[in-house]
Amino acid sequence: MERTSPISRRAALLRIAAAAAFAAAAFAAGAQQRTACEISVSFKPDHTEYISGERIRGVVSVINASTEMLHGNGPGAPDLLFLEAKVKSSRGEERIDAAKGEPFTVRFAIDPSHRQNFEVFVDRHFPMLKETRYLIRPVLVHGGARYEGSWRSISVVPGMMLGEYVQMFSNVEGLRRDFTLVYWGRDRLEHLFLKIRDTTPSGKFYHRTRDLGPIMRVTKPTLSVSPRGEVTITRRNAQDSFARSVFWSLPDVFEHHKTESLVDPDVAGSAAVKATYKSGKPLKAKETKWWQFW
Numbered sequence: 001m002e003r004t005s006p007i008s009r010r011a012a013l014l015r016i017a018a019a020a021a022f023a024a025a026a027f028a029a030g031a032q033q034r035t036a037c038e039i040s041v042s043f044k045p046d047h048t049e050y051i052s053g054e055r056i057r058g059v060v061s062v063i064n065a066s067t068e069m070l071h072g073n074g075p076g077a078p079d080l081l082f083l084e085a086k087v088k089s090s091r092g093e094e095r096i097d098a099a100k101g102e103p104f105t106v107r108f109a110i111d112p113s114h115r116q117n118f119e120v121f122v123d124r125h126f127p128m129l130k131e132t133r134y135l136i137r138p139v140l141v142h143g144g145a146r147y148e149g150s151w152r153s154i155s156v157v158p159g160m161m162l163g164e165y166v167q168m169f170s171n172v173e174g175l176r177r178d179f180t181l182v183y184w185g186r187d188r189l190e191h192l193f194l195k196i197r198d199t200t201p202s203g204k205f206y207h208r209t210r211d212l213g214p215i216m217r218v219t220k221p222t223l224s225v226s227p228r229g230e231v232t233i234t235r236r237n238a239q240d241s242f243a244r245s246v247f248w249s250l251p252d253v254f255e256h257h258k259t260e261s262l263v264d265p266d267v268a269g270s271a272a273v274k275a276t277y278k279s280g281k282p283l284k285a286k287e288t289k290w291w292q293f294w
Helices: 006-038 265-278
Strands: 039-045 049-051 057-064 070-072 080-089 092-096 108-110 114-121 133-142 145-148 152-157 160-168 176-186 189-200 203-206 210-214 222-225 230-238 241-250 253-263
Touching: 039 133, 039 145, 039 152, 049 176, 057 080, 057 108, 057 133, 070 133, 108 114, 160 222, 189 230, 210 230, 210 241, 210 253, 230 253
Parallel strands: 049 152
Antiparallel strands: 039 057, 057 114, 070 108, 080 092, 080 133, 133 145, 133 152, 160 176, 176 189, 189 203, 189 210, 222 230, 230 241, 241 253
16 A cells, blocks of 8 residues: 655645635635625715805615615614715825714614615715815725715816905904806806805915806896895896895805896897787777877
């Protein structure tokens, strides 16, 4: 009978151990991949481009196809749902630290085989006034594992300027409020935006940029400030109408009051004449005696 040398036996044992380790690693990788497929997260912003200072809203979706319940974002909860952000710079992509102490979403409890959507405002958690491109992705931590969504791109742009205006306050020394009207394409239309910046002896403060709605630039928009602090912005939003937005601008507050539609008087007048003749009853000429001039 042929004997096996100790070296051959050792090599055989090493091959068996290596095969077992490879099989275990493959099994663990497969289990990890199956687990990752059971839970998925995604983020979808409302728009891909925002005017600087504008509220950046989006929706985070969580699909729980596992057999376990997900619940978190509360004190002592086992799971956590949050966003990560990066900014494009001359040195490449740099991570942005999120503001601490404020949860990204409300508390949640997602049953197995269920999906839940969460409204998030990215600008509440990350400084995004800089006009550049940002990358945002959602992350869910469950059972010690991270489930990461895809990076989504968001650009912050300055907009195309249409006009600048200034408001001074007689009862507050050193306070100056600057208004800037800009336009930018959104939803296949051009929208008018209002930027607001306060300048004080202690520094500058930026109010939230407002999307006023569609604009037709055949007529230049106007902005006026009354002594009482009413800011009125009038824009042409269609061929036959205008829109007028009114804000209350006080030293410690700036808020929207109302928006109303106005009919273009020129177009309205011609439309009334057309409607009269279309009815078949044209207006009769006024009969006047030859010696009367009124």
